[in-house]
Amino acid sequence: MTQQPYLPILAVVAGLALLPLGLSSNTVLNFLSFAMIITLAAQGWNILGGYGGQFSFGHAVFFGTGAYGMALLQVRFGVNPWLALPVAMGLGAVVGFAIGYLSFRARLRGSYFALVTLAFAEVFRISANAWGFTGGAAGVLVPLRLDPANMQFADKRIGFWLALAFVAAVLALTLAITRSRFGAQLVAVRENEEAARALGVDALAVKLKAITLSGAITAAAGCLYTQKFLYLDATLAYGPWISVEALLAPIIGGVGTVFGPLVGAVVLLGLGEVTKTVFANLMGGSVPGVDLVVFGVLLIICVAYAPRGVLGLVQGWFRRKASA
Amino acid sequence: MTMNRRTVLQGAAAASAIIAAPGLVRAQAPAIKIGILQPVTGALAQDGEYGRLGAEIALNEINAAGGIKSMGGARLQMVFGDARSNPEGGTSEVERMQSEGVAAIVGGFASPIVLASSQAASRYDIPYICDVGVSDQIVSRGLKNTFRFGPGFGVVTRTALENLSKLNDAAGKPAKTVVIVHEDGLFGAGMAKLLNDRLPAAGFEILETIAHPTPSRDMSNVALRIRALNPDLVIPSSYYAEFVLLSRTMQQQRIRPKGVYAILNGAASNFRFVKEFPDAANLVMDCNHWADPRKPKTAQVKALAEQGGRFWLYNTPLNYSCVRLLADAIERAGSADRGKITEALAASTFADHIMPYGPTKFENGQNTGAAPVNTQVQNGDIKVIFPDAFADAKPVFPAV
Numbered sequence: 001m002t003q004q005p006y007l008p009i010l011a012v013v014a015g016l017a018l019l020p021l022g023l024s025s026n027t028v029l030n031f032l033s034f035a036m037i038i039t040l041a042a043q044g045w046n047i048l049g050g051y052g053g054q055f056s057f058g059h060a061v062f063f064g065t066g067a068y069g070m071a072l073l074q075v076r077f078g079v080n081p082w083l084a085l086p087v088a089m090g091l092g093a094v095v096g097f098a099i100g101y102l103s104f105r106a107r108l109r110g111s112y113f114a115l116v117t118l119a120f121a122e123v124f125r126i127s128a129n130a131w132g133f134t135g136g137a138a139g140v141l142v143p144l145r146l147d148p149a150n151m152q153f154a155d156k157r158i159g160f161w162l163a164l165a166f167v168a169a170v171l172a173l174t175l176a177i178t179r180s181r182f183g184a185q186l187v188a189v190r191e192n193e194e195a196a197r198a199l200g201v202d203a204l205a206v207k208l209k210a211i212t213l214s215g216a217i218t219a220a221a222g223c224l225y226t227q228k229f230l231y232l233d234a235t236l237a238y239g240p241w242i243s244v245e246a247l248l249a250p251i252i253g254g255v256g257t258v259f260g261p262l263v264g265a266v267v268l269l270g271l272g273e274v275t276k277t278v279f280a281n282l283m284g285g286s287v288p289g290v291d292l293v294v295f296g297v298l299l300i301i302c303v304a305y306a307p308r309g310v311l312g313l314v315q316g317w318f319r320r321k322a323s324a
Numbered sequence: 325m326t327m328n329r330r331t332v333l334q335g336a337a338a339a340s341a342i343i344a345a346p347g348l349v350r351a352q353a354p355a356i357k358i359g360i361l362q363p364v365t366g367a368l369a370q371d372g373e374y375g376r377l378g379a380e381i382a383l384n385e386i387n388a389a390g391g392i393k394s395m396g397g398a399r400l401q402m403v404f405g406d407a408r409s410n411p412e413g414g415t416s417e418v419e420r421m422q423s424e425g426v427a428a429i430v431g432g433f434a435s436p437i438v439l440a441s442s443q444a445a446s447r448y449d450i451p452y453i454c455d456v457g458v459s460d461q462i463v464s465r466g467l468k469n470t471f472r473f474g475p476g477f478g479v480v481t482r483t484a485l486e487n488l489s490k491l492n493d494a495a496g497k498p499a500k501t502v503v504i505v506h507e508d509g510l511f512g513a514g515m516a517k518l519l520n521d522r523l524p525a526a527g528f529e530i531l532e533t534i535a536h537p538t539p540s541r542d543m544s545n546v547a548l549r550i551r552a553l554n555p556d557l558v559i560p561s562s563y564y565a566e567f568v569l570l571s572r573t574m575q576q577q578r579i580r581p582k583g584v585y586a587i588l589n590g591a592a593s594n595f596r597f598v599k600e601f602p603d604a605a606n607l608v609m610d611c612n613h614w615a616d617p618r619k620p621k622t623a624q625v626k627a628l629a630e631q632g633g634r635f636w637l638y639n640t641p642l643n644y645s646c647v648r649l650l651a652d653a654i655e656r657a658g659s660a661d662r663g664k665i666t667e668a669l670a671a672s673t674f675a676d677h678i679m680p681y682g683p684t685k686f687e688n689g690q691n692t693g694a695a696p697v698n699t700q701v702q703n704g705d706i707k708v709i710f711p712d713a714f715a716d717a718k719p720v721f722p723a724v
Contacts, residue, residue: 024422027416034553136514137509137514141439229440229443231443280406289364
């Protein structure tokens, strides 16, 4: 295990990559693709929030910047999506750096930092809603042209594999960070910023690096969202829903762990999908929203009995088994 | 062979099976699955429920009348999908409907849901009929599978402005000044921009354009601003809750402009508003989708829709008509094949609907005959005041 730390990632990714080959159902594939996009957004959050301890309530700001960047570069400037993707991720990184610089230099921490990120997301949402360049409230529509050169795939499996490739890359990146000097400094800042500073860690630089990286990764999720749905408006891009998903997935899965966001996103969305299907079959959709109630109750149970996330729960089981 | 109780029973069972067989064959004519997509949870749940109601009434009616005759009386079976009031929800339900093998999809309600889900449906060539979504982008994308039975944003606003001028001229031009109140989303903001461009040319002075977010919990500031400006006319473009709040606040503050002229408003032509707040709603005008009051069928559908204390909203007749339009196309296609249904839809001249449109004629997916009407709340009822051909009441304007 210590010899091959990347082996579990390889195994999980290979397992996920093989899934579509055994599946004929596009419903499941659609679910998996969406879960990968949410995973990616959550992985971005996890680097800043999970490892760095800076809880952001406004990761929509990065998601939306990536999504709008991707859409507008294509629609307004005719840029090829494969080129637009890194540019849009770069925009996410720039926004991350800017927000980080403003708030970390002002020494905003904890709930204050959370509130500032929330406010930034709202400012971006309202601006995108009002500005003609972003299409205002009418949003942007990316023309449907199914062509791999255009990053739109007739075969849905390729879209899934593309998203999975990003998730895999970030899994590897996250693991590399945990094993690096930067990762250790990040955790030190999370645990006790004053102590870390006393030991010579440049807390501001560490946090800035984290939020910039976090912004770029979550922006990539936004890019993939744009290519999947080909339509954006301000509420979809900068709305609170994605901030909540990006935050909830790591918390459910396991904050500050490599696999936490992936496990959390799959469990969270999977639970929603399963309750929806079960209740659709049970009641034929006669009582709308019952599945959401059940979903909420399951979520409460999940958080109450697994305070360290699903991964923490599983690790706990194994530890008890080993000691028994 | 010994005759005992068992063999007699077996024989009887076999005989009755043979006698019953033709009936069984008739009953088992393969059902055609129709996807009905509506947001029944989330912010748009009320609209989605009424849309589903309209689709259900149409499906029941078609099945009760013997199903699709050109296909041996095949029944239409509803595959319902909850679009969750967002595009992802709509798209994932389209995928599920595809896996269940639907022949076509009707619904969507909101423009973002329609844009995303009709595109998802186009990947499988599933014919998609948009029920309400007014964004002009829906039919300008060149998707062969997407049809819109109702009018788009451009047609609605043009009609609304023409009729406003007519209304004002007929009353001797009492209205000169206007305040526009709009929600800051897709349709409200677009509408406000358009009104700002066009109203001055029509001889109206715009005193102020007031935006508010959806949802809003308090409209006092908007109402006070209207009182201070004292316009002749208030033009609100908001969703249900916000408009109800605004008109109740105006009523409480005794703000009485000469007219309230709404465009595509979520409440102004909604019987729930009229029944719950009759005083606040009285004499409010709206330019919106509305069923044709002269058609006898409209009263029948309305009676069915109002069973169980439900209200009469435009979503119900629109979805009823869209499903009937689809059934007519399947009847003519004589097949549940998606390509054939799409062709039949594109060539449709369907006229047996309950909207005030005339025969259907699609051009690039848009029904060219589709148009909104002007309604006014008069003494607890919603009357059509424009166009004259469909009107069942004269406009009351100015209101004070």
